[in-house]
Amino acid sequence: MNGVVSIALNGFREARRNRVTSVLFVFAFIMVFSTTVSVEFTVATFDRVMTDFGLGVIGLLSPALTLFLGTALIPREIERRTIFMVVARPVSRSAFLVGRYIGNVITVAFLVLVMGALFLLQMQFAGATSTYSSGIHREHLIALYGLLLEVVLLTAVSFLFAAASSQYVSALSVTCLYFIGHMSEDLYTLAGRSKSDVIRVVGRAIYYLLPNFDRLDFKARATYFDPTSNAELLSTTGYALAYTVLVLIVATRIFERRDFK
Amino acid sequence: MLQWGRKNLSWLLGAVSVLVLVLTRAAPYPLEARHEGELRPLLLRGSVASSVSKAHLPLLIDLYWLRTLIGMAEPETEQRNKNLYAYGDFLTDLDPRFFHAYYFTALVTPYSLGGDKFVNGDLALKMVRKALARFPDDQRLHMQHAFLLTYIEHDSRAAVEVFLKMAKLPNAPAAAIASATAIFIEQNDFDAAIALVSEAMGEGGHGSTTLLADRKKQLEIERQLRRLDEAIKAAAVKLGHTPESLDEVIQAGEWSADETHDQEGGELSVEAGRGRSSWLVGRMEGIRKW
Structure with missing residues (x-):
């Protein structure tokens, strides 16, 4: 268990140092900030434009980063032979894969949470200073939660393909x-x-x-503040987590049998 | 010679390629000619766009919405308005609940050719009817529908039907109903105008029943003044000149001597050949004379 945690934290640190991640982080913040600019072009639909742009940008960048990190990590470790250093230690391949998976999820979830907090701040600020905006709603939080669940599941799917094939094949497959x-x-x-x-x-x-x-995906519901019941939210969470666990089980089975030479 | 040829083959091929590129150069084909005046914006079909970009549909819709708003700020032409309709149609196909897309594009689609001649009116009506199918109780859309019918289709009867339908809606705006009576005035149908206002007052919840009550009084006095107008015309024929006072109309036997005041106590008079009431500030005119 300690091994998994160490690998996860190490993965988070590595991803943080990655240039592409850093560039994407900066780009993400610029995009979220640009939501305020986009509102300047609109009339009568401020709430709608802010919600769609804010959540839309997060929903566009988080899968991009998930795909980039999820499909590249394992093939790169194999290509650079750094995987042998880990495999030689008393850590099972499954633990390695799950640790790397958790590290990736933490990285992307961190990006989603920070961008989400920025988006909510903008909504709150607009709500407090303008009569055209009604501030933060429960539906905004649910949409962000949905994006987090998407990151959890998409990362697992990316790892499944990365465990079985090369970086490019898995990137293409996961995108499709x-x-x-x-x-x-x-x-x-x-x-x-x-x-x-x-x-x-x-x-x-x-x-x-x-x-x-x-x-x-609850983004479209947030546009019109369509309510989502707790039962639906629970069922969706259950679906995402159960699917993720299943995909990770298959990924670890494939990874354990994979020949790294 | 062969060696020289081999050595310089790449240079030769490169030179020939550049020559071919220069000879086959062409200016971009003019966009207008490509579409023969039918400059429609390049848009996907709504169903295709919503399926292909489902993951990011709200963002896509809003990008097109901003493009539409920017288009609204461009100089107005018949083609620009037609394009805005195309954008509105596309947006409302993607998101049938997007009220503002229907409302704003229907507002900007008609293009005035001067006077009361418009083009693209059919498109604006199409958009409003599409919106009404989705929002049947929206008063703004009913108002827009009625005004398009009046100004662009010149179908006052159909507009009246719209107003009558609108008056029955809960919380129908009093000012809108009062304005709607102008169409009846246009047709000289004061009974229908008064009936519309009475109906709206009876429905209740119109915010300002005082406004409607005032409108009803104005209509009743205007009806009386229209009768006086006819009497003035008849007196002019009899007298050989336009009467300058109510007394002259009475003396010509065209107006009752008992009817020198309206129901609100305003004094009736003749001014520039038309009836006047001291209670009514101005005469009520039909919608085209506003």
Whole structure:
């Protein structure tokens, strides 16, 4: 257990030192700040534009960083042979993978939380100083929570592909899976309209087997302050965590059998 | 010779390539010619955009919304207004609950050619009707619908129907109902105008029943003054000149001597060949004369 924690913290430190992460951090802050500028161009829809831009920027950058870190970390360790230093120690491959996973999640979650705090500050400030904005709502917090769940699940999926293939193949696969995961409800509906039984079954299979990222996306609800029940929130959390655990189990099995030579 | 050729082959190929590039250069094809005056903005179909960019749809919608607002600030042309309609249509396909996209684009779509001639009015009406299908109880949209029908379609009857429907809505604005009576005045249908105001007063919850009560009085007096106008015209025929006072109209036998005041106690008179009441500050005119 201590090994996992050490690897996780080490991963967080490494990611923090990474130039791409730093650049993305700076870019993220500029983008979140630019929300204030975007509001200057609008009329009568200040709440909406601030919410969509703020959450939209976080929702755009957090998967980008997740993909970059999640798919690059393991292949890079293998390529640079640094993995042998760890494997030689009394730490199982599973513990290494889970530790690296936790380290990655902490890094991206930290970015999401800091950007989220900045976004909420802007909403609060706008709410206090303008009659056009109504400040922070519960739906804003739920949307941020959904983004965190997305990071947790997407990192796990990235690690699954990274454990099995090269950096580029896994980056491409995870990017496709991310978009399909957001479209799976549409695919399910479209397939359901087909007259072919095969297409209907495939559509249903895609919907249930692939990660349903759309389920974790509460950004559109925050736009109109549509309420989300606690039961739905609990169910979504359960779905994301259970799927993550399953994906990590498969990833560790593959990683344990992988030949690093 | 062969050696020289081999040595300089890359230079030769490079020179030929540059020559071909220079000879085949072409100015960009003019965009106007490409579309034959049909300069529509390049937009995806709503269903495609919402599926492909589902993960970031709210952000995409707002980027297009800002583009629409920036477009509204550009110099007004018939084509600009048509483009704004296209943006509004696209936005409302992506987000059917986006009220402001319907409302603002319907407002800016009609293009005035001067006088009461407009183009793109059909598009504005299409947008308002699309919005009303989504927000059937919104008073602003009903007002917009009625004014588009009046000014652009010149269909006052249809506009009146819209106002009558609107008057039955809960919390219909008193000022809007009062304004709506102008269309009835245009058609000289004072009974309908008074009925509309009475109906709205009966519904209650209009914020300002005093405003409606005043409007009703004004309409009743205006109806009386219109009768007086007719009497003045008839007296002018009899007298051979336009009467300059109420007494002359009475003496010509066209107006009752008992009716020298309106129902509110205002004194009736003749001014520039038209009836006047000291209670009513100005005459009520039809919507086109505002």
